[in-house]
Every structure is written in C-alpha cells, then in structure tokens.
Amino acid sequence: MKVIYPGSFDPVTNGHLDIITRCSEKFDEVIISVLNNNKKNSIFTVDERIELIKESTLHLKNIQIDSFSGLLTEYAKRKNCSTIVRGLRAVSDFEYEMQMALVNRKLYPQLETIFMVSSSKVSFLSSSVVKEIASFKGEISCFVPEIVEAALIEKFKGGTR
Ligand code: PNS
Numbered sequence: 001m002k003v004i005y006p007g008s009f010d011p012v013t014n015g016h017l018d019i020i021t022r023c024s025e026k027f028d029e030v031i032i033s034v035l036n037n038n039k040k041n042s043i044f045t046v047d048e049r050i051e052l053i054k055e056s057t058l059h060l061k062n063i064q065i066d067s068f069s070g071l072l073t074e075y076a077k078r079k080n081c082s083t084i085v086r087g088l089r090a091v092s093d094f095e096y097e098m099q100m101a102l103v104n105r106k107l108y109p110q111l112e113t114i115f116m117v118s119s120s121k122v123s124f125l126s127s128s129v130v131k132e133i134a135s136f137k138g139e140i141s142c143f144v145p146e147i148v149e150a151a152l153i154e155k156f157k158g159g160t161r
Contacts, residue, residue, distance in 0.1 A: 002029040003083045003114070006072055008127065009034050010042040011148045012053045015125035019087040019116050024060045031079060032057075036069040043131060043155055056145040073108035082110045089123040 005023055009016060009032075023030045032053055036046045044052065046067045053065050068075035076082065084104065086097055101113035130143050134152040141149050 001027050001083060002031070002079075002081050003027045003085045004031045004033055004072075004076055004079060004081050005085045006033045006035065006068070006075075008037075008040060008042065009049045009053060010040075010127050011044050011049060011130070011144065011151065012056055013122070013125050013127055013130055013144050013148070014142075015087065015089065015118055015122040016053075017056060017145065018119045018122050019085065020057060020063065021060065022116060023085055024062050027085075028062060030060075030063045030085075031081065032063060032065045033072075033075065034065070034067040036067045044151070048151070052145075052148050052151060055147045071107065073104050073111060076111060077108060082108070082112060084111060084113045086113060086115055087118050088115045089118045089125075 003023060005020060007016065020030065020032060034046055034049045034053070042049070050065050050067060057063055057065070066079075072084070076084065084101075086101075088094065088097060097113075097115065104111050104113060125143055130140055131152070133143070134140050135156050137156070140152060144152070
C-alpha cells in the first residue's frame with residue numbers, strides 16, 4: 001500500500017521520525033510531503049526542509065520526499081494515492097485532525113486518513129517547541145537528529161528570529 005505522510009516539517013523532529021519509521025515498516029511506499037505554503041511563517045525553506053528529512057531518513061529504503069502546495073486532496077489524486085497518515089500525539093491533536101480528515105474525505109471520498117499514535121517517548125514534541133528551545137540556545141539534541149540540531153543552531157546563531 002502507498003501512503004502520503006503530509007506536514008509542515010519545519011523542521012523534522014524525532015516525533016516525525018517515529019511516525020516515518022513505523023510507516024516505512026507497515027507500508028510498501030511512503031511519500032513524505034512537505035507543505036509549501038507562503039502564508040505559514042516557516043523558518044526553513046521547502047528545499048531546506050526536504051534536505052533535512054532526506055538526511056535524517058537515509059537508512060529507510062521505501063520512502064520518497066516531495067512537496068506540495070494547494071489542497072492535499074488534489075495532491076493525493078495527482079499522486080494516485082488514497083491514504084493519508086497523520087500522527088496523533090495527544091487528545092488535543094484530535095479535534096483538528098478529525099476536522100481535517102472529514103473535510104478531506106468530503107473533497108475526495110475515496111481518501112482514508114489513518115492515525116498513528118505517537119510513541120510516548122516523543123509525544124510531547126513539536127517543531128514549534130523545538131524551535132522555541134533552539135531560539136533560546138537550549139539543548140535540543142534529544143529532540144531532533146544531529147543534522148537538524150546543527151541547522152537550527154545555524155539559524156539562530158545571530159539571536160532569536
Ligand atoms: O504539520 P502540519 O502543519 O500539522 O500539517 C498540516 C497539513 C500540511 C497536513 C495541512 O495543513 C494541509 O493538508 N494543508 C494543505 C491545504 C489543505 O488541503 N487544506 C484542507 C484541509 S483542512
């Protein structure tokens with residue numbers, strides 16, 4: 001089965017990698033798709049985010065990394081894929097994820113959204129929390145791969161952005 005794991009990935013964290021690794025074990029093909037949205041205040045460009053995911057997933061064989069803009073449902077149709085995977089960290093994620101899954105199904109009735117429950121070791125993690133800690137020069141090595149840690153340190157070298 002082919003699945004799409006979409007997200008902002010600004011940047012990829014160990015929480016995302018938990019889901020990506022488990023997807024790669026469960027599914028034949030995993031397309032990690034980075035949202036290209038100018039309206040979101042991303043600190044990494046789409047190319048940088050793609051590169052960081054690439055470098056962090058070199059050990060996984062059945063994944064592709066891509067980007068998309070516009071509606072996820074239209075992108076999924078173009079990719080000939082009708083299964084989306086999203087990670088659920090806590091009950092607080094549920095309302096937004098449920099709304100997104102129902103809207104997406106309305107737009108593309110064949111589309112299924114599969115929720116994967118995050119590992120409890122990383123369920124507190126988010127890209128925003130990691131960026132906040134990095135902006136104050138806090139320790140982030142246990143939250144992100146080394147390459148992402150280095151990229152965040154570089155981004156915040158001159159102070160908070
Ligand atoms: O990592 P994120 O920011 O939680 O990912 C959210 C994402 C990219 C999956 C979602 O914002 C999305 O699919 N955006 C594309 C626009 C779209 O299709 N919107 C309608 C669904 S509500």
